[in-house]
Amino acid sequence: xxxxxxxxxxxxxxxxxxxxxxxxxxxxxxxxxxxxxxxxxxxxxxxxxxxxxxxxxxxxxxxxxxxxxxxxxxxxxxxxxxxxxxxxxxxxxxxxxxxxxxxxxxxxxxxxxxxxxxxxxxxxxxxxxxxxxxxxxxxxxxxxxxxxxxxxxxxxxxxxxxxxxxxxxxxxxxxxxxxxxxxxxxxxxxxxxxxxxxxxxxxxxxxxxxxxxxxxxxxxxxxxxxxxxxxxxxxxxxxxxxxxxxxxxxxxxxxxxxxxxxxxxxxxxxxxxxxxxxxxxxxxxxxx
Amino acid sequence: xxxxxxxxxxxxxxxxxxxxxxxxxxxxxxxxxxxxxxxxxxxxxxxxxxxxxxxxxxxxxxxxxxxxxxxxxxxxxxxxxxxxxxxxxxxxxxxxxxxxxxxxxxxxxxxxxxxxxxxxxxxxxxxxxxxxxxxxxxxxxxxxxxxxxxxxxxxxxxxxxxxxxxxxxxxxxxxxxxxxxxxxxxxxxxxxxxxxxxxxxxxxxxxxxxxxxxxxxxxxxxxxxxxxxxxxxxxxxxxxxxxxxxxx
Amino acid sequence: xxxxxxxxxxxxxxxxxxxxxxxxxxxxxxxxxxxxxxxxxxxxxxxxxxxxxxxxxxxxxxxxxxxxxxxxxxxxxxxxxxxxxxxxxxxxxxxxxxxxxxxxxxxxxxxxxxxxxxxxxxxxxxxxxxxxxxxxxxxxxxxxxxxxxxxxxxxxxxxxxxxxxxxxxxxxxxxxxxxxxxxxxxxxxxxxxxxxxxxxxxxxxxxxxxxxxxxxxxxxxxxxxxxxxxxxxxxxxxxxxxxxxxxxxxxxxxxxxxxxxxxxxxxxxxxxxxxxxxxxxxxxxxxxxxxxxxxxxxxxxxxxxxxxxxxxxxxxxxxxxxxxxxxxxxxxx
Numbered sequence: 001x002x003x004x005x006x007x008x009x010x011x012x013x014x015x016x017x018x019x020x021x022x023x024x025x026x027x028x029x030x031x032x033x034x035x036x037x038x039x040x041x042x043x044x045x046x047x048x049x050x051x052x053x054x055x056x057x058x059x060x061x062x063x064x065x066x067x068x069x070x071x072x073x074x075x076x077x078x079x080x081x082x083x084x085x086x087x088x089x090x091x092x093x094x095x096x097x098x099x100x101x102x103x104x105x106x107x108x109x110x111x112x113x114x115x116x117x118x119x120x121x122x123x124x125x126x127x128x129x130x131x132x133x134x135x136x137x138x139x140x141x142x143x144x145x146x147x148x149x150x151x152x153x154x155x156x157x158x159x160x161x162x163x164x165x166x167x168x169x170x171x172x173x174x175x176x177x178x179x180x181x182x183x184x185x186x187x188x189x190x191x192x193x194x195x196x197x198x199x200x201x202x203x204x205x206x207x208x209x210x211x212x213x214x215x216x217x218x219x220x221x222x223x224x225x226x227x228x229x230x231x232x233x234x235x236x237x238x239x240x241x242x243x244x245x246x247x248x249x250x251x252x253x254x255x256x257x258x259x260x261x262x263x264x265x266x267x268x269x270x271x272x273x274x275x276x277x278x279x280x281x282x283x284x285x286x287x288x
Numbered sequence: 289x290x291x292x293x294x295x296x297x298x299x300x301x302x303x304x305x306x307x308x309x310x311x312x313x314x315x316x317x318x319x320x321x322x323x324x325x326x327x328x329x330x331x332x333x334x335x336x337x338x339x340x341x342x343x344x345x346x347x348x349x350x351x352x353x354x355x356x357x358x359x360x361x362x363x364x365x366x367x368x369x370x371x372x373x374x375x376x377x378x379x380x381x382x383x384x385x386x387x388x389x390x391x392x393x394x395x396x397x398x399x400x401x402x403x404x405x406x407x408x409x410x411x412x413x414x415x416x417x418x419x420x421x422x423x424x425x426x427x428x429x430x431x432x433x434x435x436x437x438x439x440x441x442x443x444x445x446x447x448x449x450x451x452x453x454x455x456x457x458x459x460x461x462x463x464x465x466x467x468x469x470x471x472x473x474x475x476x477x478x479x480x481x482x483x484x485x486x487x488x489x490x491x492x493x494x495x496x497x498x499x500x501x502x503x504x505x506x507x508x509x510x511x512x513x514x515x516x517x518x519x520x521x522x523x524x525x526x527x528x529x530x531x532x533x534x535x536x
Numbered sequence: 537x538x539x540x541x542x543x544x545x546x547x548x549x550x551x552x553x554x555x556x557x558x559x560x561x562x563x564x565x566x567x568x569x570x571x572x573x574x575x576x577x578x579x580x581x582x583x584x585x586x587x588x589x590x591x592x593x594x595x596x597x598x599x600x601x602x603x604x605x606x607x608x609x610x611x612x613x614x615x616x617x618x619x620x621x622x623x624x625x626x627x628x629x630x631x632x633x634x635x636x637x638x639x640x641x642x643x644x645x646x647x648x649x650x651x652x653x654x655x656x657x658x659x660x661x662x663x664x665x666x667x668x669x670x671x672x673x674x675x676x677x678x679x680x681x682x683x684x685x686x687x688x689x690x691x692x693x694x695x696x697x698x699x700x701x702x703x704x705x706x707x708x709x710x711x712x713x714x715x716x717x718x719x720x721x722x723x724x725x726x727x728x729x730x731x732x733x734x735x736x737x738x739x740x741x742x743x744x745x746x747x748x749x750x751x752x753x754x755x756x757x758x759x760x761x762x763x764x765x766x767x768x769x770x771x772x773x774x775x776x777x778x779x780x781x782x783x784x785x786x787x788x789x790x791x792x793x794x795x796x797x798x799x800x801x802x803x804x805x806x807x808x809x810x811x812x813x814x815x816x817x818x819x820x821x822x823x824x825x826x827x828x829x830x831x832x833x834x835x836x837x838x839x840x841x842x843x844x845x846x847x848x849x850x851x852x853x854x855x856x857x858x859x860x861x862x863x864x865x866x867x868x869x
Contacts, residue, residue, distance in 0.1 A: 080850075090656045101841050109836030151686060261671075262669060273651075276654070298797075337739075367752075371753050375752075383748070386740075399734075401753075
């Protein structure tokens with residue numbers, strides 16, 4: 001029982017981290033608050049749902065299609081947000097909030113308010129230990145999330161590009177002076193964000209019911225983890241994801257599903273109050 | 289009663305300050321008399337502006353207290369301190385960008401001073417202050433449209449609008465022409481003659497030496513020298529700080 | 537800048553602006569007779585005025601620079617407060633609605649205490665998250681609030697007798713329309729006077745530079761508290777009115793993202809920095825959505841609001857109000 005709980009929480013946490021990395025990279029590099037992050041996740045979830053349902057496409061095919069679509073969507077978003085007037089953080093927040101309204105209603109129009117889920121192809125697989133359920137979906141989520149997280153981690157830590165990205169996160173102006181093409185870094189951050197959302201979407205469609213208004217919750221989770229870990233800190237995001245997964249699963253276990261949203265909201269408010277510097281390192285410095 | 293002679297205008301008692309566990313100021317103690325002009329000099333980042341922030345209530349010291357006219361004002365809110373008669377200018381000017389220059393000054397008159405005058409009188413007063421700093425011709429322009437030196441002058445007018453008894457000037461002369469500096473010297477002297485006490489931060493030794501009664505040199509978290517401008521400038525610590533690190 | 541001078545000029549009303557204002561007033565007064573009395577256009581305009589009030593209440597915060605994404609918390613608390621008082625106390629709606637507003641204002645005080653240090657984007661996020669607290673509590677406190685089933689059978693606004701004339705707001709949409717018109721005008725004038733008072737200037741200085749405002753003697757903390765209380769109280773009142781209009785409240789209805797979003801969209805579209813901006817946005821955008829878009833796209837017509845917010849911020853971030861004022865100034869000079 002305890003083991004099962006831990007396995008579920010770990011899977012959830014890894015998935016949360018996968019959702020949060022894209023948001024965090026975009027925020028860190030471009031200082032754009034993408035409140036529509038959850039809606040992008042939903043969109044790619046719906047894409048996976050329809051590809052799977054109507055064309056019977058296997059996950060191996062769905063994933064690249066979804067990733068490429070989201071890459072394209074994210075790059076479009078970058079073009080939109082590039083021109084946002086000052087103050088940048090607040091205005092991108094408001095504009096992407098408008099985008100949330102737009103996408104929510106567009107999805108409502110297109111997909112109706114029905115709840116949808118990609119049914120697992122086979123029944124839950126049973127591991128040798130007879131008390132432990134580990135469904136195929138869970139294995140997929142855990143594996144893919146960790147693989148994607150690891151890939152981004154390696155990219156940031158080991159490659160020259162990653163160094164440039166990290167420099168831009170720490171101080172965009174100084175990075176520009178050091179000869180880094182900050183515009184390219186913005187594109188790269190949005191591109192990576194799009195690819196990650198494209199990976200997460202099909203997985204999301206397998207674990208949760210898709211509903212046009214369900215995206216905000218995912219965005220809030222991304223925000224929570226970003227504040228907790230600080231922008232662009234992959235390991236922190238993963239640990240934060242696990243903690244959040246544990247807390248949420250624990251709340252559900254102890255109090256019931258109805259209180260889960262309250263738990264994440266309270267965590268968000270507490271983090272905003274206690275770790276104001278978690279959002280953007282630069283803000284803490286310029287604050288009087 | 290007689291024994292309680294009027295307390296000094298400002299007393300700093302053992303002020304210490306630091307961020308993130310790194311000390312910035314240690315044990316700053318200073319007494320400023322009425323109608324005195326005291327200037328602070330020292331390298332960038334030594335904490336001069338932070339000291340002003342502490343006096344104005346924008347930052348709280350870790351230790352020590354600020355006594356203004358015999359009242360302990362440490363940790364009071366900035367607006368209370370302003371209404372008690374301490375006004376300041378900001379090193380990086382902070383105008384209200386969407387308001388006109390006149391409105392910027394009016395805000396100081398409305399909220400800074402204890403007693404409210406007639407609406408007409410307020411406008412006249414604001415225009416008089418703009419005349420004083422030579423900005424009257426810009427009265428109808430917006431704060432965001434001014435140049436840096438105009439903004440500095442606006443800061444002074446706005447601070448004076450709060451009817452202060454102690455005025456803190458943070459780098460008002462930086463970037464001014466020699467002629468403008470001469471005007472600034474005249475203005476500062478006339479303000480003092482009008483009853484103000486002034487604390488000044490400036491790198492322009494020409495300005496500070498001309499107007500200051502005393503100079504305070506800050507170096508490496510501490511006050512290294514206090515005294516008449518000539519004495520302080522010739523003191524070995526200041527020479528070392530300004531002219532090189534020739535070890536004693 | 538043209539718009540700056542326009543602002544000065546309009547303070548001393550020009551003939552054109554007076555004429556426009558009176559024409560607008562007469563149009564709104566006679567609206568029910570111009571359209572089919574009590575028909576969809578009249579009802580849409582009633583609700584537009586209602587949302588105008590909601591946007592005005594939201595914009596008080598925005599005037600101070602606090603862009604909130606969580607005003608539906610006040611709205612829902614006002615709605616539930618009034619509904620439950622009616623349900624348990626059998627009081628007159630005109631009494632319970634202000635009490636609901638006070639409940640909203642109480643939450644506004646909590647915002648002030650908890651979010652005192654937050655500004656800009658972190659404040660917006662915190663306000664967004666704060667909605668869940670009352671929502672989840674009401675959702676789960678089934679013995680008192682009826683949980684997710686909601687409170688049903690809330691009485692409509694009670695009729696008022698004026699001499700021999702009966703104003704029946706529950707039955708007659710024209711009377712309701714005029715009630716909203718009077719309420720909106722009153723609120724709008726109050727708002728305008730407040731903004732032109734010293735208090736309004738204090739609010740403005742906080743938006744433009746809080747540190748400078750504090751060091752010029754503006755009591756930032758107290759002004760913020762007052763702003764939150766006013767905004768929350770008025771939003772709570774709107775929520776209370778809504779409960780009696782609908783006859784039912786449920787958590788998903790009155791604590792919805794949509795209700796947080798609408799006043800923001802309407803204010804940004806109409807012009808956040810003009811006193812009439814939110815109202816302008818409401819009477820233009822809301823009927824457009826309800827009458828035109830709703831018939832075209834029965835589901836998801838609210839996408840319009842998202843679209844409008846993006847376009848407005850990208851193309852004219854000051855909003856319609858500033859743009860119109862510029863035109864008006866050019867026309868009258």
